Amino acid sequence: MHYEFTYSDRFKKHYKKVSSTEKKQIAGKLVLLSKAPSHPSLRTKRIQGTDRLFESSANMDVRIILVL
DSSP states (O other): OOOOOOOHHHHHHHTTTSSSHHHHHHHHHHHHHHHHHHHHOOEEETTTTSSSSEEEEEESEEEEEEEO
16 A cells, blocks of 8 residues: 655645755655555654544654644
8 A cells, every 4th residue: 555645734834944854854754654654663653642643753853743
């Protein structure tokens, strides 16, 4: 299975502000996330108290929030 993403305005706003290194990390993790969302390096987990919100790590400082 291969997933596709849509990006919120909030994501786009914050993405503009991150460094080029972080943009590369985010892009790489999104590729991995689209192919293997349960890959250990993503540390994907459900956000406590929600049904459809998940978070994954782009790096130790940047998180990707997903709505499934």
